[in-house]
Amino acid sequence: MTDDRARDLPLDAHLHTDQSPDSDVPIDAYAALAVERGIAELAITDHVDFDARDPAYEYTTFADRERVVRDAAERWAAHGVEVRFGVELTYNRHWEADVRAHLARHRYDFTIGSVHDWPDSPYVPRRVASWVAGQSLSEIVKPYFDEVAAAAQSGLFDTIAHFDVVKRYLYPHVLPADLAAQPELVDPALRAIAESSTGLEINSSGLRHRVGEAYPSAAVVARFRELGGRRVTVGSDGHRADWFAWRLDAAYAAAGAAGFESVMFRRGEAPISVAVPVRFRKPVSAPAQPA
Numbered sequence: 001m002t003d004d005r006a007r008d009l010p011l012d013a014h015l016h017t018d019q020s021p022d023s024d025v026p027i028d029a030y031a032a033l034a035v036e037r038g039i040a041e042l043a044i045t046d047h048v049d050f051d052a053r054d055p056a057y058e059y060t061t062f063a064d065r066e067r068v069v070r071d072a073a074e075r076w077a078a079h080g081v082e083v084r085f086g087v088e089l090t091y092n093r094h095w096e097a098d099v100r101a102h103l104a105r106h107r108y109d110f111t112i113g114s115v116h117d118w119p120d121s122p123y124v125p126r127r128v129a130s131w132v133a134g135q136s137l138s139e140i141v142k143p144y145f146d147e148v149a150a151a152a153q154s155g156l157f158d159t160i161a162h163f164d165v166v167k168r169y170l171y172p173h174v175l176p177a178d179l180a181a182q183p184e185l186v187d188p189a190l191r192a193i194a195e196s197s198t199g200l201e202i203n204s205s206g207l208r209h210r211v212g213e214a215y216p217s218a219a220v221v222a223r224f225r226e227l228g229g230r231r232v233t234v235g236s237d238g239h240r241a242d243w244f245a246w247r248l249d250a251a252y253a254a255a256g257a258a259g260f261e262s263v264m265f266r267r268g269e270a271p272i273s274v275a276v277p278v279r280f281r282k283p284v285s286a287p288a289q290p291a
């Protein structure tokens, strides 16, 4: 059972404010909720897009976003909440060079790389039905997961967001259970994330979407660990105040059940670990007592 008012969560590492085109939450609203919920740390990760057809293309400037987040960080530190300056960058191999140039010029505390339904992709709503018709599941999801693997291999990001959000784009033509039945389809992208030492985000927003499960599910998080993955992050991907940390305990639970004792984060320079609350951790089996 999850508890959307859990009070022992240390970090929400994926949040959108009114500096994203699809959110109208003032940054202080999240910080106030964090105080109320005892969540010590937040990463504000507004969208930056690189295709002029995407909504967050030049929506704000780096300077404006940095000023708003750093000012809020100063205001809220005294209340026991650390506000970090992150970003969610929409990745595609077509504009990888632009992402690289952006990150070379601008310094963030924490970077999320995301594959969304890019404008020429088969995953935009008007193309989905014809894309899935007569194709195998492997063919249907391949363009999406190929971009995810490339995002990891680019080495540009601390974490890869909402690993299998393609299940949202394909719903209801493809159901989460269809993907779960063929776990080998996601292995190459999971391996690319593990081998590049990138984090795998466990994004609880899927629990409020029709797919009804996190991006990715707990089973995929466990598979990631089996494949050598050692870094996970957690985020609610809030775009509204009432989505703040929403069912984020389920993300911590998935991390703990897979054997992760901490989540990976960054506060500027080197990666740091944030402990998963003990109640979510996998019980260590006690050594057998001599008779």
Ligand SMILES: [Zn+2]
Pocket: 088, 114, 116, 161, 162
């Ligand atoms: Zn996203």
Ligand SMILES: [Zn+2]
Pocket: 014, 016, 088, 237
């Ligand atoms: Zn997001």
